Amino acid sequence: MLLAEVTSDSLQIGPLLMGLLGGLALFLYGLEQMSESLKLIAGDGLKKLLATLTTNRFTAALAGSIVTAIVQSSSVTTVLVVGFISAGLMSLTQSMGIIMGANIGTTITAQLIAFKITHYSLLLVAIGFFTLFGTKNETVRHYGHLIMGFGLIFFGMQLMNDGTAPLRSYAPFVDMMHQMDDPLWAILLAAVFTALVQSSSATTGLVITLAGQGFISLEAGIALIFGANIGTCVTAGLASIGKPREAVRAALAHVLFNVAGVVIWFAFIPQLSQIVTWISPASPELSGLARVAAETPRQIANAHTVFNVANTVLLIGLTTPLAWLVTRLVPESLVSKVEPDHPKYLDPILLQTPSLAMDLVRMELGRLGAAALHMMRGALETVIHGSRQEIDALEELDDHVDALHGAIVTYLGRLSQEQLTDRQSDQLHDYLAVANYLESIGDMIESNLIQAGRERIVNHLTISEETEAILTALNTEVIRATERAIRSIVSGDVEIAREVSAMKATINALSGKAERHLSSRLAAKAPNRLAMYRLESEIMEYVKRMYYFAKRIAKVTMADQAEVAVPEQPEAVECGEAATRDRDREA
Structure with a gap:
């Protein structure tokens, strides 16, 4: 001894x-x-x-x-x-x-x-x-x-x-x-x-x-x-x-x-x-x-x-x-402000307390959603009327989205190494999926809508006021759905999430109206009519796709809260596979 x-x-x-x-x-x-x-x-x-x-x-x-x-x-x-x-x-x-x-x-x-x-x-x-x-x-x-x-x-x-x-x-x-x-x-x-x-x-x-x-x-x-x-x-x-x-x-x-x-x-x-x-x-x-x-x-x-x-x-x-x-x-x-592309809530200390770290991730998802919404609100106007400099500025906004997305993914990666309950593991995958959906919105604007705007400038195309009004109505409703989807995931409010899903009928009606209008415009006698039709159709399709991401975020909220209400059910929401199935079915 x-x-x-x-x-x-x-x-x-x-x-x-x-x-x-x-x-x-x-x-x-x-x-x-x-x-x-x-x-x-x-x-x-x-x-x-x-x-x-x-x-x-x-x-x-x-x-x-x-x-x-x-x-x-x-x-x-x-x-x-x-x-x-x-x-x-x-x-x-x-x-x-x-x-x-x-x-x-x-x-x-x-x-x-x-x-x-x-x-x-x-x-x-x-x-x-x-x-x-x-x-x-x-x-x-x-x-x-x-x-x-x-x-x-x-x-x-x-x-x-x-x-x-x-x-x-x-x-x-x-x-x-x-x-x-x-x-x-x-x-x-x-x-x-x-x-x-x-x-x-x-x-x-x-x-x-x-x-x-x-x-x-x-x-x-x-x-x-x-x-x-x-x-x-x-x-x-x-x-x-x-x-x-x-x-x-x-x-x-x-x-x-x-x-x-x-x-x-x-x-x-x-x-x-x-x-x-x-x-x-x-x-x-x-x-x-x-x-x-x-x-x-x-x-x-x-x-x-x-x-x-x-x-x-x-x-x-x-x-x-x-x-x-x-x-x-x-x-x-005396205190420096948090930069838009720097995480505000992801504190490493709380990684050891996963139930609380998940709350911080959800709040940071709100900031990521706000950055994506900021791009969405200015995207259509910039694509239709913006100069080269304004289009470049819109493209740079995606850097903030990418930076926040990277920070959230890294934090969730570190959190996955902690001891998690089955529910926390499912929740981690859900939040990772939401972060990817929001980042996809930013990427779609950066890669697709911005390219459409540059084609408009190169080909000297002008979208008619009537077409712009129809696209704006669709875009406004999609932005509203995305904003409510983000609010639902941050607050965990199932009712708001259900509203997002219920907006599918309105979105489809608006996109259907836009499709009919564009088809009728195709027969019009106007210079570059085919190029205009292709440009306007692409803009409409990309705006419509953003709603699908909003709907998937809302589905995550509903599945997550359903799991809280009925904890004895072992089924977990596998967001990666479920999202792929949704995209294949809805696209």
């Missing part, structure tokens, strides 16, 4: 590092497994929870606590809030409550760690393993991952305990631990360590492990927890670099709240120590170092909870002034 006798002048470094680093690795891996399983089990409920519990600052704090307890990261919660603010679903003031509540959610991990069930850790690993590999039921397998991750957390802590035990008699280490009684040094050390590993839970687990060995006092443990609260802001801060002002403001609010809490409590560490000693279970049957080792871990976990709950209670009434302050500190002029 690693509990070997050592003198104060010698130490077996190899076994110690294997126990400490190996245990920390298993602890972090188990924490990740537990977190991933909780996120998969919670699924889309995370978004619904935030959407329904942000009516006031108190329920917002509750929502932030619950979501963070599930995703095991206050930084992820903060990034999620940024997406909601950017989408206009909540104000910065509303988000303050969620950010404050996120700190309470992180204390759940410390409370779990403080339970001394390390003797049963391998039993939990075994139960989780056989649950995971003993069934093909997806939900049961997620619970297997959850139990096994829970066991690995405590097995990792046991290894860290065994690995650090020889340090009890190693004088240099004991002397270094005595420096933890200086709260400033302890806060700085914990903040730096947390920033490096980007996990306050890792810092908390290590602090509780050291406390279980009797290496640090309760007051030193509290100071280390304070530092972890500051260090955890680094992740959200780094994520906000180069992002819209909402991201910077939310990250800054997180920093200000956590730092303010530490500043408020710094002078009251002894009093906080007395409070948690009073409310925590005692072990009077023990004495000396054994009693300290038995009582301190639970006391530190309780101090973590009391500290964050008290901060939220004290500062939640100041959400409006805090929002005003961060708005003043980060004005419009």
